[in-house]
Amino acid sequence: MEYIVEVVLENKPAARDPVGSTIQKDLMAKQGFDMVTNVRTGQYLRIYINAQSEKNAEEIVEKMCNDLRIFNPVTQNLTVLNVKTK
Numbered sequence: 001m002e003y004i005v006e007v008v009l010e011n012k013p014a015a016r017d018p019v020g021s022t023i024q025k026d027l028m029a030k031q032g033f034d035m036v037t038n039v040r041t042g043q044y045l046r047i048y049i050n051a052q053s054e055k056n057a058e059e060i061v062e063k064m065c066n067d068l069r070i071f072n073p074v075t076q077n078l079t080v081l082n083v084k085t086k
Contacts, residue, residue: 001050001051001052001053002048002049002068002085002086003046003048003049003050003051003057003083003084003085003086004046004067004082004084004085004086005047005048005049005057005058005061005080005082005083006025006044006045006046006047006080006081006082006083007044007045007046007061007065007078007079007080007081008042008043008044008045008078008079009042009043009044009064009070009076009077009078009079010040010042010072010076010077010079011042011075011076012041012043012075012076012077013040015075015076016041016081017040017041018038019041020038020040020041021039022062022077023039023041024038024039025073026035027039034058037077041055042076043071045070047061047064048086049061053064054083054084056081057083058080062080063076065078066078
């Protein structure tokens with residue numbers, strides 16, 4: 001069966017996030033959104049995969065992301081948001 005696995009890769013709280021800092025500064029300085037206290041950026045992945053079950057699809061995607069270094073576990077967190085059938 002084909003599944004869609006949605007994954008978010010986020011920088012860990014202690015990791016630098018220059019893109020998030022730039023967005024926050026722009027919001028505060030140029031747009032007047034000085035109530036914004038922090039902005040963190042990340043990546044969103046939607047992976048289509050054939051697997052035996054939802055659990056199997058999630059396990060394959062997590063292994064793939066780790067083995068292929070799609071994310072850096074030292075500076076990023078990987079979260080599987082959703083696994084659903086296509």
